């Protein structure tokens with residue numbers, strides 16, 4: 446909490462976000478953590494709001510065609526990517542993440558002081574430490590909340606969502622923000638045509654809370670194969686993403702297909718019960734291959750990789766926000782989520798989309 450004596454007046458950042466206190470405030474008593482009672486029977490964790498934020502700077506495929514031995518035609522044909530957004534040089538990621546969180550809270554009709562816990566999934570925090578989550582909590586004014594970063598690469602959002610649901614369903618938290626926020630441009634080797642064209646920056650967030658829901662955020666299927674770690678990584682020294690593209694592609698399709706099949710089985714559902722399949726947006730061919738193997742028709746695919754490229758753990762919440770804007774997600778829709786990333790780590794889960802309008806107090 447900000448000491449009233451030293452707090453500055455609320456300020457507005459360059460991105461229009463109102464910040465409610467000074468970063469250098471004197472330590473003082475924090476708001477008491479809200480009581481954490483187990484949920485009454487019949488309540489489950491659900492998704493109640495979504496928000497998205499992208500940097501201003503657009504980098505189209507011609508940017509790379511002008512500098513590398515590549516072309517817009519190759520990038521679109523092999524990846525589906527047409528453009529992406531990158532933060533400006535030196536621009537922090539936290540305000541972008543905060544903007545997505547503020548939008549998600551507004552969409553859910555909740556205020557920042559109701560948030561018990563903030564999970565930010567990222568592989569590109571602004572500083573080595575502290576993580577992004579405490580700064581995001583400060584920027585949005587969630588002064589009573591706990592906050593933690595989760596690094597599970599491109600699968601991070603699903604790991605974060607699974608943790609949020611567990612916290613809500615055990616009564617350890619009432620309202621949890623899960624925000625995927627990434628600045629992959631910082632880890633991109635702009636000289637390497639094999640990877641330079643693939644990545645983008647962005648942030649997406651959802652509000653997880655309890656409701657009387659049929660499905661909510663059902664149990665997720667999560668997995669890990671550390672034997673494959675060297676196929677996709679960024680080292681401390683080099684700080685650039687390196688990968689064996691073809692191998693990563695093969696594993697991504699296989700694992701997302703397998704995990705989604707298991708998640709459907711665990712939920713007692715078939716593919717025909719799905720209204721939408723939202724897979725990690727790395728490459729439209731990967732998404733389409735996984736969908737083909739699962740038997741999901743093209744009209745039930747969420748695809749926004751053409752507009753934002755691969756934004757790692759931000760990709761699923763960004764795709765959810767886009768799908769809703771495009772009219773592909775109605776309240777009560779049954780949605781399969783699937784993601785895969787460095788580790789290898791992966792996950793899939795079946796969720797219902799804004800199944801109820803209200804959040805339990």
Ligand code: COA
Nearest residue numbers: 514515516519523599638639690691693694727728785786
């Ligand atoms: N422009 C033009 N040519 C390119 C290129 C580019 N940007 N990038 C690679 N190539 C070339 C390669 O050098 C290769 O040339 P060669 O046949 O002369 O050796 C050729 O295109 C085919 O390369 P390949 O790697 O087989 O292409 P691909 O169809 O597998 O597509 C990826 C490459 C990276 C787009 C694809 O493998 C992919 O999307 N992989 C997964 C990426 C991913 O999801 N990463 C993160 C996971 S979370």
